[in-house]
Amino acid sequence: MQASRARPLVSFGGLYFGLAAAFLYLPILLLILFSFNDSRTLVFPLREFTTRWYAELLHSPELLRSLGNSLWVGLLSSLVATLLGTMAAIAIVRFRFRLQGLFMAVSTIPLVIPSVVLGVALLLVFAQFGVPLSLLAVGIGHTILNIPYAMLIVAARLAGFSNHLEEAGMDLGLTYWGTLLRVTLPISAPALLAAFLSSFTTSFDEFAVAFFLVGTEATLPVYLYSQLRFPSRLPLVVALTALVMVTSILIVLGTEWLQRRSLSTRRRSA
Amino acid sequence: MSQFSVELRGVCKTFPERGERQELAAVQDLNLQIRAGEFFTLLGPSGCGKSTTLRMIAGFETPTAGQIRIQDQAMNAVPAYRRPVNMVFQDYALFPHLTVAQNVEFGLKVKGVPKEQRDPAVKEALELVQLPGHGDRKPEELSGGQQQRVALARALINRPAVLLLDEPLGALDLKLRKAMQFELKQIQSQVGCTFVYVTHDQEEALKMSDRVAVMSQGWLLQVGNPSSIYEKPATRFVADFIGETNFLSARVLKASNGSVLVEAAGREMLAQWLNGHAKVGEDVTLTVRPERISLFTANGGHRKGRLHGVAQDVTYLGTDTLYRVGLESGEGLLVRVQNSSGVPRFSSGDQVELSWDPADAQALVE
């Protein structure tokens, strides 16, 4: 037997995995490791195992407050982004109207605008119209940032099932709005949830826009950044980021799972 | 109250052509009267406007001009959800997030019928379509034929005055299709509502319908029962689209009421004429169905009323034999002869004589 082609020493898949492990998973591992390490300096060798940083988190009111702020901003801005994104998706997928191409382009432009630029631009606009720098301003910024993602996720789902389903709804006695509520939205539910979760994670760890727009109340990423000036607080920050990261990964996996499920039911119903 | 279940008066539908500033006329000046309890079929090739017509009756499309009446009520301003019609879609359009029973009861639930009345109705509807006991399944767990039945039950449970079916059997394999054709007819006679059926399959249309409307490029060409559509086609298109047929070019020599004397294939012959006044000297097309032509052994001499030709292709089809006969005029004719012991068989190259009853030949305007 003879191998028909010489096998490369390292496969591309192996190379990619190695790099990913080195640059992505290793830092994450370190983060988790140091979050349980009983020392204020983040250097090897490791000391005793401790959960005191996690315990201290609970007694750090400012930090908890910024966490709460982030949760609120994330929740509300994701809700609004999902709502508006869904409306835009329905308009794009289910209707034909003049200037549809323009509408589509305008709704997806935030995808390619760097968030720093968006942050500065919004700062200017809010200053003009007298909107104070606040969590509200951050929420508006995050909503704008998230609408295109939400729209694309929901549009993919809508494009995946025939509008005959909606016509069948009307044929069976539902009004347009009744059909939306009892046919379109239930069938799109996995995509709506996916849009919401993906918006939430984006908002939760968004820094650039928030940095420009926060007032006195910081969001979590902004607060963490401000804490970097105090080396003694570093282990706390590490513990918190470890927590946030694990939660984010869980949410991302959940979103992925939902999208897969919605894709597979689409394939089966096609 | 008029006897018509659905009436279309001068209905037109144009779509704006995408990208260009043109308009596409999908349905042109359509007049139809569909009787109550009738199995009425819209037949025509792809893109002729069948679905658009059906969708206008359902209320999913608005006519650009004309009026649609259902049970003597003008429907133009009535939205789809308030029309006394239900639709069966080609792709079934079953709600994937609901079970079979929830799909079937959907219309009743929307109307606010209480559960005690819905449940027996669902059971009855599923029995009607021969799917008893399938209520708890999800649509995706059913075969195409079963999904089709669920779609039918979901529509019929509402007891619509008119059931609209858009190529409902299009996605089924041939065997299932034939079985469902038969079953649909039976269901229709049981429920007694008007069926408006869309298909591009002429055989299916002839087999199932009380009356057929043949459409082409948005125009209605002919309406009639299957035998009149088949035997008395009004245009060359209809003759060609429905079944197999022969065409000979001809010229009118003499015209009288209902028939014409024409010259065709180098001979004078009589033919039926259904298109009003024929003009002497006008070029027309003569059409004769292959099975209406008789073949004889040629025995020298020219017998009156027979054409002469040579058998060219012979195809044995079991019950029939199909001959392609080359005429002296250079034209060719298909002839279908039923195989039985008394009938002479010919082989390729044989001299033959042909004839047909003038009542079986139609002269058509081009």
Ligand SMILES: Nc1ncnc2c1ncn2[C@@H]1O[C@H](COP(=O)(O)OP(=O)(O)OP(=O)(O)O)[C@@H](O)[C@H]1O
């Ligand atoms: N929503 C629409 N927008 C633009 N053009 C349309 C639309 N619906 C139908 N048409 C056009 O109108 C014409 C008639 O279409 P229709 O669907 O009624 O044909 P059909 O007879 O049902 O054909 P098929 O057998 O392929 O279903 C076609 O040329 C089609 O492209």
Ligand SMILES: [Mg+2]
């Ligand atoms: Mg069609």
